[in-house]
Every structure is written in structure tokens, then in C-alpha cells.
Amino acid sequence: MKEKRLVTIMLMLITCIFLCSCDKKSQESTRELFAMDTFMVLKAHGEESDAALDEAVREIRRIDQMLSIGIKESEISTLNNNGEADFSEESMYLLDTSREVFNKTEGAFDITVYPLMVEWGFVDQKYRVPEKGTIKKLLENIGTDKIETQESNVKVPEGTKIDFGGIAKGYTSQKVIEILERHKVKGAIVSLGGNVQSCGVKADGKKYKVGIEDPKGSEDYIGVLEIKDKVVITSGSYERYFKKDGKVYHHIIDPKTGYPAKSDIASVTVVNEDGTTADAMATALFVMGREKALEYWKKYGEKDEFEMVIVENDGRITITEGLKETFDSKRHFKVVGK
Numbered sequence: 001m002k003e004k005r006l007v008t009i010m011l012m013l014i015t016c017i018f019l020c021s022c023d024k025k026s027q028e029s030t031r032e033l034f035a036m037d038t039f040m041v042l043k044a045h046g047e048e049s050d051a052a053l054d055e056a057v058r059e060i061r062r063i064d065q066m067l068s069i070g071i072k073e074s075e076i077s078t079l080n081n082n083g084e085a086d087f088s089e090e091s092m093y094l095l096d097t098s099r100e101v102f103n104k105t106e107g108a109f110d111i112t113v114y115p116l117m118v119e120w121g122f123v124d125q126k127y128r129v130p131e132k133g134t135i136k137k138l139l140e141n142i143g144t145d146k147i148e149t150q151e152s153n154v155k156v157p158e159g160t161k162i163d164f165g166g167i168a169k170g171y172t173s174q175k176v177i178e179i180l181e182r183h184k185v186k187g188a189i190v191s192l193g194g195n196v197q198s199c200g201v202k203a204d205g206k207k208y209k210v211g212i213e214d215p216k217g218s219e220d221y222i223g224v225l226e227i228k229d230k231v232v233i234t235s236g237s238y239e240r241y242f243k244k245d246g247k248v249y250h251h252i253i254d255p256k257t258g259y260p261a262k263s264d265i266a267s268v269t270v271v272n273e274d275g276t277t278a279d280a281m282a283t284a285l286f287v288m289g290r291e292k293a294l295e296y297w298k299k300y301g302e303k304d305e306f307e308m309v310i311v312e313n314d315g316r317i318t319i320t321e322g323l324k325e326t327f328d329s330k331r332h333f334k335v336v337g338k
């Protein structure tokens, strides 16, 4: 029995080596890593896929360090500790994009919620429900409009601190895809903790498929999207949370109340062509709730070329009409148009 299994494995290996060596160009390379507090998988095929992925991994590590709040010398730590810092072009780009989304979403996306994240224990993972008075006090320092910039110089008033956690992974997947494209890969797909971005097509010439997780945690995807040169980013209350006295407290904060956003949305998935804005928007749309999120899509969906999938707490699924041809699901879903 054992021998038979060994022969089978040998045969499989030989077939595999054969398949890999006969067509180097369509060989798919993979890298797996843990960064930004999450598990990441990168896949690419094309002549330079190995070199491309190695560079991509280095890039992820670099951005992770750059945005790290744990590193005292990082630009963000300097700003948070001293109230002032000189930002590189890159940090400034993240700040500008964050500010743009803050303005457009009427403050639903707000990078200054950081002190609240600390107070709720999401930063040191010592979860706790803060006193009402503490939250009220902290709210006085919240607001991206409190951040002042003059060329590369950034200033915040005392007590105001920032964190790019709601935008960092989208920005990173964007940079990774740009690297892979520079290496002329034929196709690639990267998943940074479930945030997915792709370029080109699979080795078999078909489009990449991305499953959207069931916020309730079942094994089945709630649906599958077929994508080309797109990013698919989900924000959900099921991703990071703690329970206290039977209540669930998740990690997306409503900047107006200081509490985890009371949203009828369990998860919202944004599909567009730019990772950075998709990530910020997913976080904001979650805070807004279904009705406001759909209003926002009606207003900006066409101009900003984005579509979305909303899963409500009761399991109902809504997709925007641009995804009609690309979304496949065994479940019932509603298609919303303009």
C-alpha cells in the first residue's frame, strides 16, 4: 500500500517537473508572507515572474516599515509623537488620498481615529470598552481637517494622531501590481489578507476569479467575481472584533461617535482599478451603511469607476449594476442601478 502511494507521488512529481519545464513562460510563481499583521499570497506567471515577485516582497516589507507605528523613527510616529513631521512624497500621497476620501465621504473615512483605536485596545490587542467620558474627550481631537500641510511639512494639534491602517493594504497591492507589470508578467493576482488585486489573465488565458467571503463564516463564498486588471477590497465587521458582556465590538470606528460603526452592513466589497482609493472607500462605505453607501455610488460610481457588493447583517446581498456580468452566486441577490 505504502509503495503504491510512493509510486503515485513519484509519478505526480515527474509530471509536475515535466509540466513546469516544458513551458517556462507560463510557469506560475508564488510567494507567501506575513506582513502588516496579515497573511499574504502573491502569484504571477511570465518570464520574469520570480524576479518580479522577489521585488514585490521587498516592496511590501519596505512599506510595512514605512507605515509602522511601532517604529519610533517612522514619519508617522514622528508626527504622532512630536505633532510635526516632514513627509516623503509617498506618505504625502497617502495623506492627500485620505483627505480626499474624508471630504467626499463627509468624514466617514478618517485617519485620525487612531487614538480611539488605541483606547478600544485594537492596537495592543488588550481589548476594552472605554468610559463614555474618555470617548467624548478623544472625539475633540478627531478630524482629518485638523491636519495642516505646508509643502512637505505636516502638523497636527496636540492629541491628534493618525494611522493609515484603513488604506495601507490597498496602497501596497497597487504598488505590488505596478512592480509586476513593470516586469511584464502575463498575469498576476495578489491577496493581502483577503484584499485582492490582479493584472492580466491566468496562464490558461481565463480571467481571475475572486471569492467574496461569507461574513457569517460559512465555508461557502457568498459569490464569485471574475476580474481583469481590477482590485477587490472588502471591509467587514467580522474581520477583527472582540466580545464583552455578550456584545460585539469591531474594528471600524464611526468617527462621529467614537464607537464601532453601527452599520446594517456586514461586509462591503469595492471593485475598481486603484487599490488605494478602493481600500479607503470600503472602510468609509461600511461606516455609512447600505442606504448612504448606495447614494454615494449613485453620485460617484460612474465618475470614480467603482462598483460594490454589499452583504447586510441579515445576509441580503446587493450588487451595483456594473457587476451584473461578473458576479456569480448561488444565492439570491439584488442588482441596483442608477
Ligand code: ADP
Binding pocket: 108, 109, 110, 111, 113, 117, 122, 163, 164, 165, 166, 167, 169, 234, 235, 236, 239, 240, 251, 252, 253, 254, 255, 279, 282, 283, 287
Ligand atoms: P482591514 O484593513 O482590517 O481589512 P479596513 O481597511 O476597513 O480593514 O481598515 C480598518 C482599519 O482602519 C482599522 O484597523 C483602523 O486602523 C482604521 N480605521 C478604523 N476606522 C476607520 C475609519 N472610520 N476611517 C479610517 N480608518 C479607520
Ligand code: MG
Binding pocket: 165, 166, 167, 235, 278, 279, 280, 281, 282, 283
Ligand atoms: Mg480599508
